Amino acid sequence: MQPDFPSANPPATNPLPSFTQVMPPSVLRWEEQGDFEALLARISATLRPADMMEEMWTRDVADLVWQIFRMRRMKDTLIDEASYRGLAEVLRPRMSSVPRPDGVEPNEDWARRCLSSLVQRWATNPNAVAGTVQAALAKAGLRLDAVEAKTFELLIDQMERFDRMTMMIERRRNSIVREIARYRTEFSQQAQRAIDAEVASAPSRAAHEGHAT
Numbered sequence: 001m002q003p004d005f006p007s008a009n010p011p012a013t014n015p016l017p018s019f020t021q022v023m024p025p026s027v028l029r030w031e032e033q034g035d036f037e038a039l040l041a042r043i044s045a046t047l048r049p050a051d052m053m054e055e056m057w058t059r060d061v062a063d064l065v066w067q068i069f070r071m072r073r074m075k076d077t078l079i080d081e082a083s084y085r086g087l088a089e090v091l092r093p094r095m096s097s098v099p100r101p102d103g104v105e106p107n108e109d110w111a112r113r114c115l116s117s118l119v120q121r122w123a124t125n126p127n128a129v130a131g132t133v134q135a136a137l138a139k140a141g142l143r144l145d146a147v148e149a150k151t152f153e154l155l156i157d158q159m160e161r162f163d164r165m166t167m168m169i170e171r172r173r174n175s176i177v178r179e180i181a182r183y184r185t186e187f188s189q190q191a192q193r194a195i196d197a198e199v200a201s202a203p204s205r206a207a208h209e210g211h212a213t
Contacts, residue, residue: 064172083151133147
């Protein structure tokens with residue numbers, strides 16, 4: 001009866017997918033998944049994860065950086081979307097600067113109507129009335145940044161919350177990066193201790209083998 005010998009070519013096993021491939025991307029419906037994948041690839045190329053633990057941390061870092069980008073984008077979008085409110089606040093005490101239809105006598109009622117119309121058109125399509133708005137602001141000795149500043153003032157509470165949330169995410173990102181560095185340092189120290197122990201025991205093993213012969 002022939003003994004069973006192990007096959008010279010063991011059956012191929014499918015490599016386990018990386019953690020970054022298993023986890024679904026942290027991408028909202030209106031965001032570009034390709035942009036997130038590019039970000040993850042760049043962060044992975046920088047951190048160069050060596051095992052599963054580092055892969056998980058690398059993915060966490062990518063998710064958190066993506067969230068930071070999202071928070072900054074949402075903050076800018078909120079200011080842009082609410083700019084009509086800032087425009088109204090800036091021009092309300094300067095209604096005489098708002099252009100009115102030809103032949104209309106300047107009075108407070110018409111000034112309010114013209115301001116309301118301009119603000120509504122700005123909210124609907126800012127590009128279509130940008131020239132009119134700039135002219136009205138210039139007549140009052142102002143520029144568009146006055147509208148931006150007033151809008152920011154109106155949203156200051158929301159802006160502070162956005163900033164606090166962003167700082168929290170940044171702290172989490174920095175903590176993970178430090179954890180990766182600590183993990184690598186400890187692993188390196190453990191490996192060095194193992195090597196040192198192996199080297200230290202080599203002479204005693206050699207002497208023992210010499211006595212055995």
